Amino acid sequence: KKNKEIRIPTGIPHFDAFIEGGFEKRSTNLIVGGPGSGKSIFATQILISGMQQGEHCLYITFEERKDEFYHNMLRFGWDLADYEKRDLFTFLEYTPSKVKLMLEEGGGIIESIVLKKKVARIVIDSITSFVLLFEDELSKREAALKLFNMVSNWDCTSFLTLETNPAEKEKLDAKAMEFETDSIILLYFIRSTTQRERYLEVLKMRGTRHSKSMYRFHITDLGIIVESRPCAKPPQAIR
DSSP states (O other): OOEEEEEEOOOOTTGGGGGTTSEEETOEEEEEEOTTSSHHHHHHHHHHHHHHTTOEEEEEESSOOHHHHHHHHHTTTOOHHHHHHTTSEEEEEOOHHHHHHHHHTTTHHHHHHHHHTTEEEEEEEOHHHHHTTSSSHHHHHHHHHHHHHHHHHSSSEEEEEEESOTTOHHHHHHHHHTSOOSEEEEEEEEEOSSSEEEEEEEEEETTOOOOOSEEEEEEETTEEEEOSSOOSSOOTTTO
């Protein structure tokens, strides 16, 4: 189903050079980071890159309000309302009841949007809040599996965010194990002596000779920019 030959560019400066030109087409990818690490910006920037090439993109959220989200993304010059008008962008805000219905129907509204609009890239933000909609561990795991199976059956490249501190290796392993993804990207937001700094690492990416180094990145007026050179010395908290 996945196409190893075709890579989709992210539009994130320097990042694609670390992953053989981009994410594999039709792959399922996990973006992991703590609060404020830039997960939503990273994921949205990948959608913007797709829409600039005329691809239809879909953003599903369990926590963001549409007007607030559109307003926040305008600071990077990303006019999502305009992309929506041009029928390139769909924003879906999902409530707990809608999520349960979606899983029971095996996709429901989302699947019909994906098929009708021939959606190429999807972001689900975030898996963390999605899983919290279910009471016990077993139903959480079952719901996560159902969601992943559903997404991987669609003919698109998907990006799912997970809110957890990637520096806490044990917790990350336990959480990421539940999700069978093709790649895991870690975004760190680490406190140095005077301020917090951002770092990025590709933990795994199937079928790709990816960089094993850690890179600093910055959130600028144009979105995320990754430094082209790896860190000589990763911060203490990550080692």
